[in-house]
Amino acid sequence: MPTAVNSATYAAVPIGTVPTTLTINGETRTRAIEPWTTLLDLLREGEDLIGTKKGCDHGQCGACTVLVDGRRINSCLKLAVTLDGADITTIEGLGQPGDLHPLQSAFCDHDAFQCGYCTPGQICSAQGLINEGKARTRDEVRELMSGNLCRCGAYSNIVDAVLDVIGEQA
Numbered sequence: 001m002p003t004a005v006n007s008a009t010y011a012a013v014p015i016g017t018v019p020t021t022l023t024i025n026g027e028t029r030t031r032a033i034e035p036w037t038t039l040l041d042l043l044r045e046g047e048d049l050i051g052t053k054k055g056c057d058h059g060q061c062g063a064c065t066v067l068v069d070g071r072r073i074n075s076c077l078k079l080a081v082t083l084d085g086a087d088i089t090t091i092e093g094l095g096q097p098g099d100l101h102p103l104q105s106a107f108c109d110h111d112a113f114q115c116g117y118c119t120p121g122q123i124c125s126a127q128g129l130i131n132e133g134k135a136r137t138r139d140e141v142r143e144l145m146s147g148n149l150c151r152c153g154a155y156s157n158i159v160d161a162v163l164d165v166i167g168e169q170a
């Protein structure tokens with residue numbers, strides 16, 4: 001594959017790619033990324049972080065929600081090269097088996113999932129909502145989480161789990 005020398009910082013990178021440095025779940029990585037690669041595709045196919053789900057691929061379901069610099073985004077709509085220097089957190093970066101994040105524990109405690117497909121996006125969105133500090137009531141949580149769809153209908157349990165964690169942090 002032909003390469004071009006970009007700079008001393010980024011030795012040789014394949015032509016047609018952009019050298020991009022991302023911190024993903026606490027680990028800094030520099031990669032040569034094709035400019036049309038979405039963050040979702042980079043995470044799933046390039047980094048093997050398959051917890052982030054590809055649902056609609058149009059930003060309408062929220063299954064691909066991750067945190068970028070603490071803010072929630074639909075990773076299917078964001079080109080990875082535009083995030084140079086960003087801190088990205090996926091569901092894998094929030095907690096681990098045996099050491100669950102408080103939201104993961106709350107989702108288990110409140111039975112806030114059925115099939116589990118939307119759960120990673122729901123949890124990342126909930127963490128973003130908590131980071132924003134805007135939601136205090138059930139109606140506010142419902143409104144601010146409305147971009148995350150659950151086809152199983154576990155919405156009331158999801159809201160209960162989020163409110164539980166918000167209450168613990170208050």
